[in-house]
Amino acid sequence: RQAAVPAVRRPSVIVVAHRGASASAPENTLAALRTAARLGAHMAELDVRRTADGELVVLHDPTLRRTTNVDAVYPARRSRRVEDFTLAELRRLDAGSWFGPAFEGEPIPTLGEAMTTMKSCGLGALIELKVRRRDPELAQRIVDQVCADAHWRAAGAEGRLIVQSFDWVTLRAIGRLLPGVRTAVLGKTHTRYALRRVARYAAQINPHHLRVTASYVRHVHEHGLAMFGWTVNTDQAIRRLIRDGVDGIITDYPDRVAAHLAIA
Numbered sequence: 001r002q003a004a005v006p007a008v009r010r011p012s013v014i015v016v017a018h019r020g021a022s023a024s025a026p027e028n029t030l031a032a033l034r035t036a037a038r039l040g041a042h043m044a045e046l047d048v049r050r051t052a053d054g055e056l057v058v059l060h061d062p063t064l065r066r067t068t069n070v071d072a073v074y075p076a077r078r079s080r081r082v083e084d085f086t087l088a089e090l091r092r093l094d095a096g097s098w099f100g101p102a103f104e105g106e107p108i109p110t111l112g113e114a115m116t117t118m119k120s121c122g123l124g125a126l127i128e129l130k131v132r133r134r135d136p137e138l139a140q141r142i143v144d145q146v147c148a149d150a151h152w153r154a155a156g157a158e159g160r161l162i163v164q165s166f167d168w169v170t171l172r173a174i175g176r177l178l179p180g181v182r183t184a185v186l187g188k189t190h191t192r193y194a195l196r197r198v199a200r201y202a203a204q205i206n207p208h209h210l211r212v213t214a215s216y217v218r219h220v221h222e223h224g225l226a227m228f229g230w231t232v233n234t235d236q237a238i239r240r241l242i243r244d245g246v247d248g249i250i251t252d253y254p255d256r257v258a259a260h261l262a263i264a
């Protein structure tokens with residue numbers, strides 16, 4: 001088991017806004033985080049990447065094309081990869097207009113800005129580390145960020161800060177460096193044998209919602225692990241995951257999940 005992860009006092013099903021309230025505002029922006037709080041989310045999920053100069057920014061894709069105006073601002077640049085731009089260069093981009101004119105000028109936030117916004121909105125944080133391969137430096141940077149703020153140190157102890165990744169090596173590094181913070185493994189369905197191994201270094205498993213069944217939730221719970229399913233958007237899927245007994249629902253529509261919980 002991961003050491004010193006405290007019991008968590010929390011609502012029966014935690015509503016997690018995926019990339020912020022990404023059906024209502026441009027994903028992974030401060031506007032999406034503020035909207036998530038307004039729509040009843042308990043936590044916000046966000047994706048973290050490193051820039052060319054080692055800063056941490058919040059963006060899902062490895063490249064900038066889909067969610068920013070990078071082609072217009074940097075027409076001569078060959079690379080569109082986040083990791084090839086410095087923070088100062090990324091700050092010139094508009095990460096809101098692609099979603100709608102009301103969001104024109106929304107910047108790509110740094111992780112620090114996102115955490116400040118979540119703190120002021122009363123949201124917990126589910127931080128996803130987007131890594132191509134094991135990245136202990138990213139793990140260390142996350143640790144530094146969390147430890148610098150008493151609010152997030154306390155949130156970690158209370159289970160309102162969770163770090164997740166598909167990369168279990170980086171996740172294990174987080175577990176070693178921040179033993180009081182919950183970590184979550186993303187991905188496939190695990191056998192009972194694999195669940196025993198995961199339970200040594202993580203506190204939960206977060207699978208795609210189509211992999212969630214009542215018996216899988218039961219097996220995961222039997223190993224002392226919690227489970228959040230993603231990305232759960234339809235009424236039918238929301239109802240099914242609540243019925244199957246998951247601990248949290250990661251959704252683009254936190255208001256929909258909150259409404260289902262109110263009547264469940």
Ligand code: G3P
Nearest residue numbers: 018045047128186230250
């Ligand atoms: O929270 C899990 C989910 O966010 C993983 O998929 O592609 O949306 O980062 P993705």
Ligand code: CA
Nearest residue numbers: 045046047128
């Ligand atoms: Ca994510």
